[in-house]
Amino acid sequence: MMKPIEEYLNPTIVNLPPSGIRRFFDLVANTKGVISLGVGEPDFITPWHIREACFYGLERGYTMYTSNFGTPELRKEIAKYAAKRYHVEYEPLSEILITVGASEAVDLAMRAMLRPGEEVLVPEPSYVSYAPTVTMAGGVPVGVPTYVKDDFQLTVEALEQKVTSNTKMLVLCYPNNPTGAIMTRPELEAIARFAEKHDLLVLADEIYAELTYEGSHVSFPSIAGMKDRTILINGFSKSHAMTGWRVGYVCGNKEFVAQMTKIHQYTMLCAPIMGQMAALEALRNGEAEKERMVDQYDQRRRFVVGRFNEMGLTCFNPRGAFYAFPSISVTGLSSDAFCEKLLAEEKVAVVPGTAFGQSGEGFIRVSYASSLANLTAAMDKMEAFVERCQKRQAS
Structure with missing residues (x-):
């Protein structure tokens, strides 16, 4: 006779809350005619010449495994790109790893670097995966409010209030999801x-680097003394409208990359060659x-921020x-409550700020992709919804 099902499960995973974004979009799935501004995905189709390169590869029979690290050609091109655009030099064959999206790269970094109980400073609000991947790697996520x-x-003042002798890593995620902030x-x-x-390691997730509208993006490993301390993560999903292709990459010290x-x-083997x-x-x-x-x-x-400010929802200027x-x-x-009522009354889907940490209470995330x-x-x-909410408050 089997024991109760929960006794077969890993309690770390059982106690891990599901993504706040996915919980909300379970509601969206059951509502017809919704305008969704929730998913962090470009509305553009991958440009034709990129798709065509895949087709030509398939025609030539490129359907096999690559090196675990990824193809040498792609790693060399990434190294050239990092050097030219962000002024950081990487050895392509030992300091660059191609991953199944940037999300896998985050997970690999946490599992390769963290020992049980070590702490990771995670700015909030921020991308939903950082804290859970820390937990799944046996670490302890520590939220740092912004x-x-x-x-x-x-x-630095906020970081100093949270750092301890057990802190191992700091996550940097700029340009930021969900706020659009830059540094x-x-x-x-x-x-x-x-x-x-x-003496902290830094995980610099720069997946939105190419989407910088004011000023220019500064890659963290380009800061003096930071290259060997930084695990740089990037990919093609946001910059080139390639979310479904699942191609990301890691750049960093060759010893870090080797362990990742x-x-x-042992898990992915390699990113798809196509x-x-x-x-x-x-x-x-x-x-x-x-x-x-x-x-x-x-x-x-510019349009969306202007409209929010006009309707009385004060909106930080995302850069x-x-x-x-x-x-x-x-x-x-x-x-x-705002997101649920907006969906029910107006069939517009946005994401509650709390999906990105408790610092997000009182805000919503709206994708203008x-x-x-x-x-x-x-x-x-x-x-129209905001006007009704204010009338209800006044009555």
């Missing part, structure tokens, strides 16, 4: 000195299409990524 008064930038070189230099002071590759080879060939084409010939998409996002960004993070405090609703027609319709519906 605030709209600081433009959602991470400060300048002087601000990052202050974080670098903090990392040196406390061990886990990768996706790697498409990524190679994206790096070699994708600049013009990428810039065209970024220009479109920028136009949408990167493709999200707006307006305050909904004037409605008197919690983040979850959608057509201007959809954004206009959604903003009109949200404005």
Whole structure:
């Protein structure tokens, strides 16, 4: 006779809460005619020349495994790109690993670096996967709040309040999901000195680096003394509209990359060769299409932020990524209640700020990776909803 099912399960996983984004979109799945501004995915189709590179590869019979590290050609192209655009030099055959999306890279970094009980400083609000991957690796995530008064930038003062002798790593995620915040070189230099002071590793997730609208992106390993201390993560999903291709990469100290590759080879083996060939084409010939998409996002960004401010939902000016993070405090609703009522009453789907940590309470995340027609319709519906909320409060 079997024991109760829960006795067969890993309690660490059982106690891990499901993604706040996915919980909410279970509600969306049961509602017809929804305008969804929730998913962090470009609305553009992968440019034709990138898809065509995959087709040609298939025609030539490229359907086999690659090296665990990924194809040498792609790693060399990534090294060239990092050196030219972000002024960081990596040895392509030993310091770069191709992963199944940037998300796998985050998981590999946590599992390869953390010992049981070691702490990781995770800025909040931030991407939903950081804290769970720390937990699954046996570490302890420690949230570090950021605030709209600081433009959602991470400060040394906030970090000093959370760091302990057991802290091993700091996560940096700029441009930030969900806030759209960026950090300048002087601000990052202050974080670098903090990392040196406390001898911390830094996981720099720069998946939105190419979606920077004001100023220019500063890659953290380009800061003096940070290259060997930093595990740099990036990919092609956001910059080249390649979410479904699942191609990401890690750059870092060859010893770090070697240990991450061990886990990768026993679990994923390698990223799909077809996706790697498409990524190679994206790096070699994708600049013009990428810039065209970024220009479109920028136009949408200005439109959405302007509309939120006009309707009374004060909105921080996002300088990167493709999200707006307006305050909904004037409605008197919690983040979850706002999103659920907006979906029920107006059939517009956005994500509660609490999906990205408790620091997100009082905010919602809105993706502007959608057509201007959809954004206009959604903003009109949200404005009507906000007006009703305020009338209810007043009555």
